[in-house]
Amino acid sequence: MTLSNAKYRQNAVDRLKSWLASNPEIPRFRQRANRAAICRQASIARSTANANSEIRSLFVGLDLNVLAAQRAILMDATDQKNTVVKVASSPPHRRSYLTSGNGHSLALKYLLQTGRVVR
Amino acid sequence: MSQHPAYLPHGSTHTVQGLVVSAFDANPHAWCLRLVTSRGIQSAWLRNGLIPFQIAPGQVWDFTGEIVDLQQYGEQLEIQRAMPAVPADAILAPFLAHHVPGLSLQRAQRMREALGTGLIACMNHGEVAPIARALGCPAPAQLAVLVVSIWADQVAYTELAQELYKYGITEKALRTAVGHYGQRSVAQVRDDPYRLLAFSEFGPVDQAALKHFRMRDDDERRLMGTVDAAVYALHDRGSSIFTQKQLEKAVGEQSNLQQRQVVNAINLALQHGRLVGAGERHLMGEGFARIERAVIQFLSACNRSPSHSTAAANLTRAEDTREVAQVASEAAATKVSIILAHEELVAFSLVKCVADLFGACNERCYVLAGSDALCQRIDAATGLQSMTLRRAVAEGLCEPNKVPPPRAIAIVSSTIDFVDMARLLLQLHPADRLMFIGRPLPHAGERTLLLPALLSVDQIFRRELPLNTIIDPVAKAASRCVSISGITKRVYIPSESDHRGAFWICVADNRFERAVVGVSHQLRRHGSVAIVTRDDNEQRHYAQLINEAMVDTGAPGLGTVSVVTVDSVEPGDSDSTVVVLREPAAHSASWFQAAVRTAASRAVTVTTVQIDFTFSTMQDDYSAQRDFATRWLRASAEHKEQGQHK
Numbered sequence: 001m002t003l004s005n006a007k008y009r010q011n012a013v014d015r016l017k018s019w020l021a022s023n024p025e026i027p028r029f030r031q032r033a034n035r036a037a038i039c040r041q042a043s044i045a046r047s048t049a050n051a052n053s054e055i056r057s058l059f060v061g062l063d064l065n066v067l068a069a070q071r072a073i074l075m076d077a078t079d080q081k082n083t084v085v086k087v088a089s090s091p092p093h094r095r096s097y098l099t100s101g102n103g104h105s106l107a108l109k110y111l112l113q114t115g116r117v118v119r
Numbered sequence: 120m121s122q123h124p125a126y127l128p129h130g131s132t133h134t135v136q137g138l139v140v141s142a143f144d145a146n147p148h149a150w151c152l153r154l155v156t157s158r159g160i161q162s163a164w165l166r167n168g169l170i171p172f173q174i175a176p177g178q179v180w181d182f183t184g185e186i187v188d189l190q191q192y193g194e195q196l197e198i199q200r201a202m203p204a205v206p207a208d209a210i211l212a213p214f215l216a217h218h219v220p221g222l223s224l225q226r227a228q229r230m231r232e233a234l235g236t237g238l239i240a241c242m243n244h245g246e247v248a249p250i251a252r253a254l255g256c257p258a259p260a261q262l263a264v265l266v267v268s269i270w271a272d273q274v275a276y277t278e279l280a281q282e283l284y285k286y287g288i289t290e291k292a293l294r295t296a297v298g299h300y301g302q303r304s305v306a307q308v309r310d311d312p313y314r315l316l317a318f319s320e321f322g323p324v325d326q327a328a329l330k331h332f333r334m335r336d337d338d339e340r341r342l343m344g345t346v347d348a349a350v351y352a353l354h355d356r357g358s359s360i361f362t363q364k365q366l367e368k369a370v371g372e373q374s375n376l377q378q379r380q381v382v383n384a385i386n387l388a389l390q391h392g393r394l395v396g397a398g399e400r401h402l403m404g405e406g407f408a409r410i411e412r413a414v415i416q417f418l419s420a421c422n423r424s425p426s427h428s429t430a431a432a433n434l435t436r437a438e439d440t441r442e443v444a445q446v447a448s449e450a451a452a453t454k455v456s457i458i459l460a461h462e463e464l465v466a467f468s469l470v471k472c473v474a475d476l477f478g479a480c481n482e483r484c485y486v487l488a489g490s491d492a493l494c495q496r497i498d499a500a501t502g503l504q505s506m507t508l509r510r511a512v513a514e515g516l517c518e519p520n521k522v523p524p525p526r527a528i529a530i531v532s533s534t535i536d537f538v539d540m541a542r543l544l545l546q547l548h549p550a551d552r553l554m555f556i557g558r559p560l561p562h563a564g565e566r567t568l569l570l571p572a573l574l575s576v577d578q579i580f581r582r583e584l585p586l587n588t589i590i591d592p593v594a595k596a597a598s599r600c601v602s603i604s605g606i607t608k609r610v611y612i613p614s615e616s617d618h619r620g621a622f623w624i625c626v627a628d629n630r631f632e633r634a635v636v637g638v639s640h641q642l643r644r645h646g647s648v649a650i651v652t653r654d655d656n657e658q659r660h661y662a663q664l665i666n667e668a669m670v671d672t673g674a675p676g677l678g679t680v681s682v683v684t685v686d687s688v689e690p691g692d693s694d695s696t697v698v699v700l701r702e703p704a705a706h707s708a709s710w711f712q713a714a715v716r717t718a719a720s721r722a723v724t725v726t727t728v729q730i731d732f733t734f735s736t737m738q739d740d741y742s743a744q745r746d747f748a749t750r751w752l753r754a755s756a757e758h759k760e761q762g763q764h765k
Contacts, residue, residue: 032258107299115351
């Protein structure tokens with residue numbers, strides 16, 4: 001590897017680290033850190049991110065952080081299973097009618113499918 | 120001597136934990152299981168009835184038994200006792216590979232080797248990171264989360280199964296319960312075993328409650344559980360709103376409670392909100408009440424939200440008749456409207472007019488219909504592309520998680536099923552305009568809501584298109600039959616099956632079903648045939664009969680035969696209708712009228728008694744629809760108080 005290439009790679013790693021140090025909100029895509037969006041924000045070419053092993057390991061760490069957060073939500077949902085994570089991400093107008101009161105969306109879907117109430 | 124390490128010496132009882140990988144009935148008396156155990160693959164032999172639980176692939180059990188040598192199948196573990204178990208370390212890898220999609224056996228084994236005995240602790244504590252590192256595959260974190268959540272569910276399921284497997288509750292019911300309650304499943308079931316009624320039948324749950332949880336016969340939870348089971352049974356038959364007598368009868372069918380206890384149970388259920396009054400004489404279950412309230416609140420919220428554009432309202436088309444154009448433009452200007460049209464063509468003309476008005480403003484207008492046949496007629500008459508309400512619910516009207524632009528939705532159906540509407544609600548938002556277009560059908564037994572009932576609500580814009588011509592000849596003949604005594608009897612004659620009108624055929628009780636099938640087959644020569652039944656139970660019965668008896672001869676021009684309840688079809692949906700009227704006293708005259716009107720050309724009533732054409736013997740129910748306006752007002756007032764419409 002030429003010196004300029006090595007420097008270029010190191011710069012990319014530094015940029016990503018400094019971006020992470022600014023404590024940003026991590027963009028997500030399909031339960032993982034959204035690499036394309038992060039690269040765009042940190043001004044790193046996507047090809048560089050794929051080829052650079054240090055950046056790859058940073059992304060694996062990010063994925064684990066994202067999943068740890070999701071895991072916490074999942075455990076909450078298992079503890080009181082009726083709280084469904086997706087409710088929060090649905091548009092507000094869809095929340096008000098059927099999910100109000102005791103009707104949580106998992107129990108609600110079951111009610112609509114079978115006519116039976118999960119107490 | 121045993122050749123395989125999995126098989127221990129004969130004659131001694133031993134216990135082995137096994138993951139079931141296949142199960143089949145080897146003969147009428149026993150099942151043969153193939154197990155993965157810590158010693159390898161092993162075959163096991165299970166006598167029928169030894170365990171009252173369906174053993175299926177993917178389950179893990181602790182089996183106790185003896186090794187026997189069967190002449191036909193070789194060495195087998197003959198099971199004497201079995202108990203559901205949490206997978207031990209030795210069979211962890213095959214268990215995870217079986218249950219976690221995307222996890223191969225080799226990778227699961229590598230993960231187990233990497234983490235050793237710590238794997239179970241990691242999964243119990245929900246530690247994703249070490250599992251992800253041990254997996255070492257693309258997207259390991261997702262797989263690790265899946266592993267942990269599946270393990271948590273399995274542990275909860277096993278705890279529940281250990282308590283209840285003796286009582287005949289199915290694996291599906293237990294897994295669904297775990298899906299809802301998660302790790303609190305056992306605690307919830309111990310608190311009130313009748314919670315399981317949401318997932319299982321009453322009998323097994325009641326047995327478990329009485330025997331395992333030692334509940335008293337007159338325990339409040341049991342009494343209310345019995346009422347719940349009766350409400351679910353009525354719902355399965357198609358009754359959402361019922362009288363107290365009907366409910367008492369259903370409770371009596373479910374359990375051996377005395378009359379006094381039944382009344383007590385119903386009162387308790389009313390006090391605890393499990394039953395809700397639906398007017399002066401009717402009751403409904405808590406679930407249906409919640410659905411109905413949600414639909415009413417959505418409709419009233421639609422009505423209140425400001426109209427964003429009235430451009431469509433100002434446009435009219437020259438070729439439309441004056442009334443239709445005027446009603447269409449008025450409906451386009453309001454959020455929720457209901458239009459009754461006595462004639463189908465007038466309704467279609469209105470639909471076309473509305474679609475054109477919105478099309479001129481570049482707004483999308485969806486046309487949803489109650490049945491496939493009606494969709495076809497709308498498409499043929501108007502050139503629009505309609506779809507059934509059920510399909511719209513299943514496929515969605517727009518992309519998920521995307522807020523759609525305001526749309527107009529014309530629902531062409533004379534009845535509104537609240538459950539279907541509630542499913543549709545998830546895809547609507549208050550900026551949508553809703554139009555209900557249909558025909559003024561009579562109240563017919565179990566119909567959830569007819570459009571005329573909505574007319575009783577003052578808050579909704581409503582119009583009734585003028586009656587230009589008389590209704591179709593079949594309905595006209597039927598109404599004459601019902602209302603006028605002494606009319607000439609029109610007996611159905613098979614050789615004249617192409618004639619139009621309403622006909623009768625009276626048969627002996629033991630030939631009744633054969634007559635229904637035979638008449639249906641004869642009418643197939645003249646297009647589609649609908650066999651109209653009273654409730655879902657009768658529908659299932661006749662559908663099975665038709666499937667068994669109706670041989671498709673492959674002759675061209677034979678129409679389809681469908682078995683329907685009167686709620687699920689629109690007037691004129693079939694060319695011919697066979698009305699199943701086994702006991703006329705059990706049906707109301709309005710049900711009969713509605714059933715006959717489903718035919719476009721001819722209706723044949725098959726019955727077991729000579730009818731005097733006055734229907735003096737028929738019941739005329741107090742309509743559950745009459746109280747709808749009161750419920751509407753109550754629900755919309757509650758909604759207004761909560762301020763949710765804002």
